[in-house]
Amino acid sequence: MDLAANLASIQQRIMVACARVGRDVDSVRLVAVTKNHPPETIRASMDLGLTLFGENKVQEARAKIPLCPSAARWHFIGHLQSNKCREAAHYFEMIEGLDSLHLAQELNKACEKASKTLPILLEVNVAGEASKFGYRPEALLAEFKELNSLSRLEIHGLMTVAPWSATPEQVRPIFRRLGELKTQCEQILGAPLPELSMGMSGDFEIAIEEGATLIRIGTALFGPRAAANKIAKERAVDEGLD
Numbered sequence: 001m002d003l004a005a006n007l008a009s010i011q012q013r014i015m016v017a018c019a020r021v022g023r024d025v026d027s028v029r030l031v032a033v034t035k036n037h038p039p040e041t042i043r044a045s046m047d048l049g050l051t052l053f054g055e056n057k058v059q060e061a062r063a064k065i066p067l068c069p070s071a072a073r074w075h076f077i078g079h080l081q082s083n084k085c086r087e088a089a090h091y092f093e094m095i096e097g098l099d100s101l102h103l104a105q106e107l108n109k110a111c112e113k114a115s116k117t118l119p120i121l122l123e124v125n126v127a128g129e130a131s132k133f134g135y136r137p138e139a140l141l142a143e144f145k146e147l148n149s150l151s152r153l154e155i156h157g158l159m160t161v162a163p164w165s166a167t168p169e170q171v172r173p174i175f176r177r178l179g180e181l182k183t184q185c186e187q188i189l190g191a192p193l194p195e196l197s198m199g200m201s202g203d204f205e206i207a208i209e210e211g212a213t214l215i216r217i218g219t220a221l222f223g224p225r226a227a228a229n230k231i232a233k234e235r236a237v238d239e240g241l242d
């Protein structure tokens with residue numbers, strides 16, 4: 001795995017995608033997804049200039065983040081469990097992916113106790129896949145005002161995980177729909193929402209063309225992650241199923 005070469009290639013692809021639609025490269029931020037990768041990988045990434053990292057489990061973050069340079073900044077990109085809100089508020093500068101009022105209220109309480117405010121993104125299950133977390137679009141619009149009334153959370157935008165597809169072009173309508181939903185939320189809010197987090201290793205260029213401001217990339221940067229059975233086991237432990 002040649003991290004420097006992978007990063008250079010991704011940066012080049014970001015540049016080309018931005019140029020295609022007349023966007024400034026600085027309007028797209030790369031979240032390097034480091035789940036299942038050790039602190040050494042994060043240090044090596046920082047030597048190459050990366051500063052923003054994404055983790056999808058509080059349990060992994062708790063073990064890893066204290067071992068990483070303090071200049072690293074962290075986004076939570078997974079499904080947050082309500083009993084982990086306090087820790088999530090401690091380790092992460094943004095929670096990408098709140099998907100219920102209950103969870104938002106729990107996170108708001110945790111932030112109140114910690115005397116802090118936390119930027120969040122709301123996760124949308126645009127395609128309505130049964131296997132995925134995230135708000136259905138109608139439910140998001142119905143709860144948006146109440147979500148916005150939580151004083152310790154600042155809604156910065158929307159996030160989605162697109163369905164897997166053999167050809168990236170098939171996910172374009174999903175990304176476009178997330179952008180339209182952001183516009184609808186902005187109308188409810190009466191103010192702009194700065195962030196759209198969408199696009200991963202397989203489809204980030206299309207996400208950029210459709211307005212992504214945060215792209216979350218793991219595999220294209222760091223290569224394949226640990227075997228699926230290891231991940232499944234960690235998930236079982238994390239969810240108390242083990």
Ligand SMILES: *Cc1c(COP(=O)(O)O)cnc(C)c1O
Pocket residue numbers: 033035056077078161200201202216217218219220
């Ligand atoms: C793992 C993960 C990613 C990165 O996926 P790659 O395909 O490895 O780039 C992005 N977003 C979320 C929410 C993830 O869990």
